[in-house]
Amino acid sequence: PAQAQNQTITVFAAASMKDALDAADKAYMQDHKDKVVVSYTASSALAKQIEQGAPADLFISADVQWMDYVAKAKLIDPGRRVNLLGNTLVMIAPDDSKLSNIKIDSSLDLAKLTSGGRIAVADTKAVPAGLYTKAAFEKLGLWSKAEPQLAQAENVRAALALVARAEAPIGVVYSTDAKAEPKVKIVGTFPANSHPAIIYPVAVTAKAKPATGAYYDFLRSDKAKAIFTQYGFAVLNSGS
Amino acid sequence: MLTVDIDKTLGTFRLTAQFEAADRVTALFGQSGAGKTSLINMVGGLVAPDRGRIVLDGEVLFDAARRINVPVHRRRIGYVFQEGRLFPHLDVRRNLDYGRWMRGLAHDAQAHTHILAMLDIGDLMDRRPAQLSGGERQRVAIGRALLMQPRMLLLDEPLASLDAARKAEILPYLERLRDDAGMPMLYVSHDRAEVARIAQTILHIADGRIMPRPTADALFAVDA
Amino acid sequence: MLTVDIDKTLGTFRLTAQFEAADRVTALFGQSGAGKTSLINMVGGLVAPDRGRIVLDGEVLFDAARRINVPVHRRRIGYVFQEGRLFPHLDVRRNLDYGRWMRGLAHDAQAHTHILAMLDIGDLMDRRPAQLSGGERQRVAIGRALLMQPRMLLLDEPLASLDAARKAEILPYLERLRDDAGMPMLYVSHDRAEVARIAQTILHIADGRIMPRPTADALFAVDA
Amino acid sequence: MFSLTPEEWMAIELSLRVAIVATLFALPLGLVVAYLLARKDFWGKALLDGLVHLPLVLPPVVTGYFLLLTFGRRGPVGHFLEQTFGIVFAFRWTGAALACGVMGFPLMVRPIRLAMESIDRKIEDAASTLGADPFWRFVTVTLPLSLPGIIAGTLLCFAKALGEFGATITFVSNIPGETQTISAAIYTLTQVPSGDAAALRLVIIATIISLIALMLSEFLARRATARFHGL
Amino acid sequence: MFSLTPEEWMAIELSLRVAIVATLFALPLGLVVAYLLARKDFWGKALLDGLVHLPLVLPPVVTGYFLLLTFGRRGPVGHFLEQTFGIVFAFRWTGAALACGVMGFPLMVRPIRLAMESIDRKIEDAASTLGADPFWRFVTVTLPLSLPGIIAGTLLCFAKALGEFGATITFVSNIPGETQTISAAIYTLTQVPSGDAAALRLVIIATIISLIALMLSEFLARRATARFHGL
């Protein structure tokens, strides 16, 4: 579509995307006249807002289910939906912890790792990172042992804080978050096949402004890829 | 003329009053707790009787049977309360002007000056009630009721906490109001001299009932 | 013996008092706004003088120069306020017992019965102040101050809103308190007869100053 | 550290606008509701009382969803208001003000009600005897005597409006310059590991604003009560 | 619809426990702070006032984070309490109660303070002349006369404690049976597409609980004020 002059593209994005997306948008606005503003909050709220007619041009969800939710309501352009980013699930411990190099498989002795403490995770019923964590523990046959030891935080960031403050001896978060917090260290990585792929889908909404097209393309460009990679994301789908 | 015929029960106290106040000033005389304040509260409209009627100069103010109860603010009856009840957030000037504002009356400079002088409160105009002495408060309360230009006055021991010199200023003023303006009053007082001076009729209340004949004997017996 | 020598400014009002009350009962007599309440407030400790000292029976209650100001609750001076000031959340019984509890005194059944009878408040024990008439409140306030067993009494127009029959009960009681128990009192009143009966000394206050000689003339001039 | 970025200025300006508008609109309604609850007995009083308190008891997200479903473009009230008066709340700062007003409402009503309940009715009776009809009696006596409560309620509502983000963000999202208040910005910053320093800056700003509001209210309250006590 | 699941019962029981404990512990402190703010002038009064209001102004997440920094295992106060008394807040319902108490505190202090400020000092003076020392005067006169404010403040704090989850979940996370209150459960349910019906059930439960609390407080307040007005 033709590039319109000085439009404002409103992006609804999952809060955990903030750092990486802010950097990408900065790069985008250096080359384009259009302005990008981002409303960051929980994917659930964003999806329901789009359902209620929110003026969003582009939606970046932290998981597939909320993207499916708006897709089912025919609020996005099915031709311009893509699984843009991926992430990995890691186990973390406070930076002064004795733990390191843990191999995460079905023989893992969680009780020994926590020695009575708790495992900080994101909410396993609601928050994407928590859902993946639960799936991973289930796949590895550890769920029944893990569940009573969990401390479920409102979001990944809060789980991270609990480990950073050593309230919990270990935690499970995304590698992007773990890398950004100096007070924790990664002690193990969950095998990719232990949980469904961690996906951040992106879609242009049904009523998007014309200028959104260029932005959508940019997000899949190499330039954007470099930025996302720098923040620790795996880029699943670039180019077009 | 005021016609009262009411019953009222307050807790265990029972008040029954039936009288006609044909004269201008009627004094209510009786022991502490006899029911004087309760009675004038009903005339003023602050308390509704359980039964009966109250008629002032032909206007029915209250009639339980006919479900009439003229609201207090339409009765135009000035009330000097036993305990002052000044507006704590207004200065003396505004306390005095309140009735005039609410009733939309024009400022009567002459009456105003006269009443202020008579009550000797001209110097207190900018003070708030909390900065007044007990007697000063009482005098402002008298001024406030007079300045609303009522058609009747209820006075509940208005001079109780005032010195003789003040009383000697205020009583003659009330007498003139009675005689010149023909203002009806219900006047509660324990002071026999005061009552004798201002009232044509004396109603003696005891234990919630009006005594049959307020003879001089009865008065002397009470005012031992 | 009470020695008072104080100055106090309240707004534009200036009070200067210097006197010795050697007799048991001293009456304070003076126009409304003269400074009577302010003066006894300082003796009671509710208001601190700007300057001077107050000494009761050898005990310095207040001395500005020596920075002495005995707190109110340690002065043991009973105070009957001009406006009652009963505790609204307590019934009459608890109002009366309050001083005894606070001072940890034993229950003196005889005095209790006697005071209740004298004030005729025996029937009111379970009521709250809001359910009392003006005079009933005043009588409870008197009872409350008497029952705390004070070493001195401050009485601010204690009988102002009471009928003659009640006064005739209470005054003799106060006389007996004066004569038998030797209780010192400062007694504010506008009633000449009352003052003449109870007080040995009469202090005449006018405009914040104690008049030099409280002669009978002065009294008559005031109580016209 | 304290030269503010344009976005921060924008968030501050927006927060103040939202909080002030929310408080100003809540006030008249708050006075009426407080008066009804303090003085009147009517059918459904307990219901009204419960409704007023509900935003306090429920998680803000729920209140936000409720507002979204009711006052959103597609909600019944929102649709009606847009069609009839052209008033739109959805995803505008006005919506943020609505959310903040609703959340602050219980905090406003209680103190006002408390103050009205503690007024000596005898003073109001005196006003009636002087010819004041119920309306003027309310304006000249009840309102001024409730002033300490009104100031306290206004302050609590304003403070809550400054701090609110749960209902707001759910109702009108978190759009910089339109609906992103300081609180919402702080929330967003706490969601990413790198945001702590920037969040702290905003926390300090919010604290300063609220301290100023607090001092102002203390000053007003002091004047109001000094009056009654005749100082 | 309304046979509750065991988890729902657990959340209800926990919410009540947390809210009641939070309110009970906040009350004595609230009385003291309200008294200081209402009656005393001291250095740092404005600071104390500001501090009390802060949880209202800041996003709950921030308050929760501060609690974590202060009362967590590595926080100065948390460390001290653990070493000295063996008191641990982390991941315990006691931590949830602490968070709820802190969040409800400003709502408790204001009404109490307001009530204390509106007491006629002359009544307190009368108590002094009868021999009441400052402590007993406070207990026998100031406290009972502030009762309507104390009831209102307690109710607001309790309601807020029921509704709080932002600070709680940040501080002690969301452990069913230990720290997962109704509010936290509702929040979680609103985050999943299929959760609406279950969330609504819990919203109704929370509403009923708060209505009961409200009616109780109305009843108490009515009795308290009826007393003063002699009805």
Ligand SMILES: Nc1ncnc2c1ncn2[C@@H]1O[C@H](COP(=O)(O)OP(=O)(O)OP(=O)(O)O)[C@@H](O)[C@H]1O
């Ligand atoms: N807070 C105040 N500010 C200014 N003036 C005051 C204040 N309190 C009292 N006054 C003034 O001080 C004077 C003395 O007051 P006080 O109450 O002692 O009088 P009083 O002799 O007891 O009079 P009354 O017989 O009327 O009770 C009065 O003129 C009064 O107006």
Ligand SMILES: Nc1ncnc2c1ncn2[C@@H]1O[C@H](COP(=O)(O)OP(=O)(O)OP(=O)(O)O)[C@@H](O)[C@H]1O
């Ligand atoms: N709300 C109430 N509940 C119960 N009894 C009440 C109530 N109000 C007044 N009373 C009683 O009714 C009686 C009459 O009271 P009222 O105030 O009319 O007396 P009064 O004649 O004005 O006395 P005073 O001269 O002492 O002012 C008193 O015995 C009083 O105790």
Ligand SMILES: [Mg+2]
């Ligand atoms: Mg009376």
Ligand SMILES: [Mg+2]
């Ligand atoms: Mg006096």
